[in-house]
Amino acid sequence: MDKQSKLIQLRKEKINELKDNGINLYPNDFKPSCSIKELKKFTEENPDSLGEEGDQFQMAGRMMAINKMGKSSFVRFKDGSDQLQVYLQQNRVGDETYSLFKKLDIGDFIGVKGPLFKTRTGEWTLLADKFRLLSKAVRPLPEKFHGIKDPEKRYRQRYLDLVMNEDTRQIFIKRSQIVASMRRFFEEKGFMEVETPMMQPLAGGAEATPFKTWHNALGMELFLRIAPELYLKRLVVGGFEKVFEINRNFRNEGVSTRHNPEFTMVEFYQAYADYEQLMDMTEEMFESIAQQVSGSTTVDYQGQSIDFKKGWQRIPMIESLTKIGGIDPEIIDDTQALLKFAQDNNIQITKKDRHGKILTKLFDILVEPKLIQPTFITGYPVEVSPLSRKSEDNPELTDRFELFIAGREIANGFSEINDPEDQHNRFLMQVQQRDEGNSEAHIMDSEYVEALEYGMPPTAGEGIGIDRLVMLLTNSASIREVILFPHMKKMSD
Numbered sequence: 001m002d003k004q005s006k007l008i009q010l011r012k013e014k015i016n017e018l019k020d021n022g023i024n025l026y027p028n029d030f031k032p033s034c035s036i037k038e039l040k041k042f043t044e045e046n047p048d049s050l051g052e053e054g055d056q057f058q059m060a061g062r063m064m065a066i067n068k069m070g071k072s073s074f075v076r077f078k079d080g081s082d083q084l085q086v087y088l089q090q091n092r093v094g095d096e097t098y099s100l101f102k103k104l105d106i107g108d109f110i111g112v113k114g115p116l117f118k119t120r121t122g123e124w125t126l127l128a129d130k131f132r133l134l135s136k137a138v139r140p141l142p143e144k145f146h147g148i149k150d151p152e153k154r155y156r157q158r159y160l161d162l163v164m165n166e167d168t169r170q171i172f173i174k175r176s177q178i179v180a181s182m183r184r185f186f187e188e189k190g191f192m193e194v195e196t197p198m199m200q201p202l203a204g205g206a207e208a209t210p211f212k213t214w215h216n217a218l219g220m221e222l223f224l225r226i227a228p229e230l231y232l233k234r235l236v237v238g239g240f241e242k243v244f245e246i247n248r249n250f251r252n253e254g255v256s257t258r259h260n261p262e263f264t265m266v267e268f269y270q271a272y273a274d275y276e277q278l279m280d281m282t283e284e285m286f287e288s289i290a291q292q293v294s295g296s297t298t299v300d301y302q303g304q305s306i307d308f309k310k311g312w313q314r315i316p317m318i319e320s321l322t323k324i325g326g327i328d329p330e331i332i333d334d335t336q337a338l339l340k341f342a343q344d345n346n347i348q349i350t351k352k353d354r355h356g357k358i359l360t361k362l363f364d365i366l367v368e369p370k371l372i373q374p375t376f377i378t379g380y381p382v383e384v385s386p387l388s389r390k391s392e393d394n395p396e397l398t399d400r401f402e403l404f405i406a407g408r409e410i411a412n413g414f415s416e417i418n419d420p421e422d423q424h425n426r427f428l429m430q431v432q433q434r435d436e437g438n439s440e441a442h443i444m445d446s447e448y449v450e451a452l453e454y455g456m457p458p459t460a461g462e463g464i465g466i467d468r469l470v471m472l473l474t475n476s477a478s479i480r481e482v483i484l485f486p487h488m489k490k491m492s493d
Helices: 003-020 036-045 095-102 151-156 158-164 166-188 229-237 275-294 317-323 335-344 355-366 420-435 446-453 466-474
Strands: 056-069 072-078 083-089 109-118 124-127 130-135 212-215 220-224 242-250 262-271 298-301 304-307 313-316 375-378 400-405 408-415 459-465
Touching: 036 056, 036 083, 056 083, 072 109, 095 130, 151 158, 158 166, 166 242, 166 262, 166 275, 166 466, 229 242, 229 262, 229 446, 229 459, 262 466, 275 298, 275 400, 275 408, 275 459, 275 466, 298 466, 313 317, 317 355, 317 375, 335 355, 408 466, 420 446, 459 466
Parallel strands: 083 124, 313 375
Antiparallel strands: 056 072, 056 109, 072 083, 109 124, 109 130, 212 220, 242 262, 262 459, 298 304, 375 400, 400 408, 408 459
16 A cells, blocks of 8 residues: 555544544534635734734634644644634643644644734734634645646646645636736727627637537537637627627647647627727737736746737738748749748648648748747738638738737737628638648638628627737746646546
8 A cells, every 4th residue: 555545544544533523524604704815914904903812713724734732733724815824722722622633634624713913923823712623634635845746747636736836826816817807908998798609500710620519409410619700790790899708619639838629718809990900909908918917018938028018010921921931032922932942941831732821831830939029910811811801902811910929829810801702702712622631621601601691890800819828927838837627638547
């Protein structure tokens, strides 16, 4: 029997002993009067009311450290907000209660009541008049010194990671603040939050491989959505002119430090706006969020200083390929020359790829990793932008941008197609690409085209990857660090 199994066995024996003595191991009638965080704020504002004969406080939390000293002991416990020290004296809580305390373990939940005093070292400490067991832990927590350092164990047992690693707790506290800040931003701009279907009869709104499921009652195949876009734009058709949705998307693709099969995005759409207005709004939003959650518009990410202050670079894709990617401007319009360039530079591109697709793949390899400071890349080819409005200056390109920060895509936005004939033809182009072997190309969505035929105002829309934004603002190298329960391979038996 290994050490962990022995500890569990000893705890189970102790649990049986406590049960035999009539101890309720899991009562549910103890109600804290405040959190530790609230208590500490009270000590700052009302120091004169504290002391051994002062106000009484009823607190609860998990024991994280125990220092037994005969007839008195110190306990450090934590709730969801902070940690606090408790001082127990046998002559104050009584022999029976103190005897129960000595049988408890680190990881157990306790309830205590008493006044607050300062120790000789100046630490506010609760002097226990009453002490109760609230929940008995069967399994021991990891040793505090070692913590949980194995990433796979941290992700699989996130609950332990949250108990033992304060840095992890702070990441998810900040994530919540980021989402709340984003929601406030949209509401202050007059946007309405909505919800659209997660299960859809057609997987549309992006180029991606969907997850499939089956609805028994309807007798039909459904897809977990890869994007909410086509439903949100239906709402614009219906007269909701500013809408946003913060929710999950699902894509049946690889897992990496930047990809998880389910991920959180915000998508928003505004009537009578264009893609340039959305770039302005995005700068304003990111600057505001960074300031609110980090206290500065400049943050450190993996040793690089990222400045979110408004005034970001805006570079056309073609220009980025020549000035950043090092492609000779004379071959940028020559498909065969680009294929040869890719071959000479060991970049995998198939000869079936259309010119716009080739440009985009070259961009992904040669330019994207070099875009460290917030940068908008504009003017994406029509072939890779099936839902984006064509540029009036160059019909081979679209009024579309992608935002890159720290060498990765963070957002994608564009002026929307509201010409139903153009949208129908774009879908046909995508269907042809599927026939040519691109399994992720968009499918024909006749019902969406029908919605456009009822008329959609000039509109612009954007999607922002919330997980990747949280990575930036919490200095997290992997997307798994910012998702509470990331997907993992099944453990072998």
